[in-house]
Amino acid sequence: MKEKIKSLEIEINEGLSKVSNLSELNDLKIKYLSKSGPVSELTSGLRDLSVEEKKEYGKLITDFRNDVFAKFEDLKSKYELEELNKKLENEKVDISMPGMDIPSGSPSIVEKVIDDATDFFTSLGYDVYEGPEIELDKYNFEMLNLPKDHPARDAQDTYYLKDEEILLRSQTSPVQVRVMLDGKGETPIRMICPGKTYRREDINATHEQEFTQIEGLVIDKNISLSDLKGTFDAFVKHTFGENVEARFRPSYYPFTEPSVEMDMSCIYCDGSGCSMCKPKGWITISGGGMVHPNVLRMCGYDPDKWQGFAFGMAAERIGMLKYNMSDMRTIHENDLRETKNFDRKEVK
Numbered sequence: 407m408k409e410k411i412k413s414l415e416i417e418i419n420e421g422l423s424k425v426s427n428l429s430e431l432n433d434l435k436i437k438y439l440s441k442s443g444p445v446s447e448l449t450s451g452l453r454d455l456s457v458e459e460k461k462e463y464g465k466l467i468t469d470f471r472n473d474v475f476a477k478f479e480d481l482k483s484k485y486e487l488e489e490l491n492k493k494l495e496n497e498k499v500d501i502s503m504p505g506m507d508i509p510s511g512s513p514s515i516v517e518k519v520i521d522d523a524t525d526f527f528t529s530l531g532y533d534v535y536e537g538p539e540i541e542l543d544k545y546n547f548e549m550l551n552l553p554k555d556h557p558a559r560d561a562q563d564t565y566y567l568k569d570e571e572i573l574l575r576s577q578t579s580p581v582q583v584r585v586m587l588d589g590k591g592e593t594p595i596r597m598i599c600p601g602k603t604y605r606r607e608d609i610n611a612t613h614e615q616e617f618t619q620i621e622g623l624v625i626d627k628n629i630s631l632s633d634l635k636g637t638f639d640a641f642v643k644h645t646f647g648e649n650v651e652a653r654f655r656p657s658y659y660p661f662t663e664p665s666v667e668m669d670m671s672c673i674y675c676d677g678s679g680c681s682m683c684k685p686k687g688w689i690t691i692s693g694g695g696m697v698h699p700n701v702l703r704m705c706g707y708d709p710d711k712w713q714g715f716a717f718g719m720a721a722e723r724i725g726m727l728k729y730n731m732s733d734m735r736t737i738h739e740n741d742l743r744e745t746k747n748f749d750r751k752e753v754k
């Protein structure tokens with residue numbers, strides 16, 4: 407028995423000395439230390455021995471087996487550590503590598519213009535309203551003094567959805583109608599209603615079929631055109647800079663009387679004339695006037711007691727001027743290379 411243990415010990419030591427990695431060590435472990443392996447077989451050889459011998463060799467075998475297990479465990483730890491180090495070496499983080507450029511979003515030009523206008527008008531006490539984009543002809547036209555046969559309807563080529571009754575709103579004015587009806591002829595109104603509008607336009611650098619209006623309405627007692635002028639003047643100074651001047655020119659809209667085109671002095675040439683203002687020194691950015699008595703009446707306000715002014719402008723137009731863009735289509739194309747540049751191009 408002693409010789410058996412001795413020769414097995416030599417054999418295992420030899421095997422261990424040739425092992426060079428975890429996988430080989432595992433193969434050797436299965437060969438010698440499995441249940442049917444030679445080390446376990448030593449124990450079964452005890453069966454035929456006397457009690458005295460069983461005691462003596464039993465202890466020898468146990469010590470031998472513990473010794474062999476310890477050797478395997480030592481080697482296992484050694485190779486595990488080696489593999490871990492190898493892995494860490496291969497997966498080392500190179501802190502000198504340049505960082506990745508993660509593209510970040512930014513508000514669109516239209517959002518920026520709306521946010522800025524909203525800040526301005528709410529600071530003057532205006533409320534902000536929204537309304538449905540699918541509207542009734544009644545609110546989009548009729549109650550704004552544009553009956554079915556009115557020639558000015560042609561100027562707003564409209565997307566009708568059902569007969570001539572339901573349409574995609576061609577302006578945000580129906581929101582004003584809804585707010586006036588809510589006011590029941592008794593409540594003063596200070597409101598803006600920024601939102602999308604739709605018209606059948608040929609698409610080009612300055613026209614799209616979908617654009618964003620910012621309209622405003624004030625209804626109160628003793629309101630005059632000079633209130634609109636003062637408001638517009640403060641708005642262009644807020645949006646384009648303190649040196650910008652405002653100017654009104656007579657115009658015509660069915661829903662206002664009198665009506666005005668609202669110009670600002672050219673922000674590119676300070677009014678001396680350039681290709682942007684062609685070469686008048688003024689740029690038209692809005693239209694408006696005093697709310698027509700018919701509109702007040704239809705919306706429940708007595709024109710003998712109440713007056714109001716209304717105005718409207720396209721957010722895209724304001725954005726193109728403010729961010730020095732020549733093509734409106736760029737705004738909706740969402741090309742990040744362009745929209746990122748808008749921050750740098752801001753004119754003030």
Ligand SMILES: [Zn+2]
Nearest residue numbers: 672675680683
């Ligand atoms: Zn100019």
